[in-house]
Amino acid sequence: MPRETIYLRDKSGQELVKGTWKYARGYAPGQPNEGLVEQVEGSPARLADYDDSSWAVCDDLAERNSHGLSFMWYRIKITLPEEVNGH
Secondary structure, three states: OOOOOOOOOOHHHHHHOOOOEEEEEOOOOOOOOOHHHHOOOOOHHHOOOOOOOOOEEOOOHHHHOOOOOOOEEEEEOOOOOOOOOOO
16 A cells, blocks of 8 residues: 655645634633643533634744743644555
8 A cells, every 4th residue: 555644834735735724822722721730621622513613723832932931732634635646
């Protein structure tokens, strides 16, 4: 079975899979956040059906590197093409 690598950090890889990175700050985006002291079982943002329509578009993942302790969610929805590099 042929295998190919698609680099989703690169614009060309994102275009190939029709993907756009989105991001949101905080453990539970759009809600007051108490960070690590909140002691909740899990953020609703981890769920596949979570509504991320209000999240900002991230054109360059390298720009989103943080300094210090922070919490950020990243998502990308992709459509796998039938062929990649002829395979």
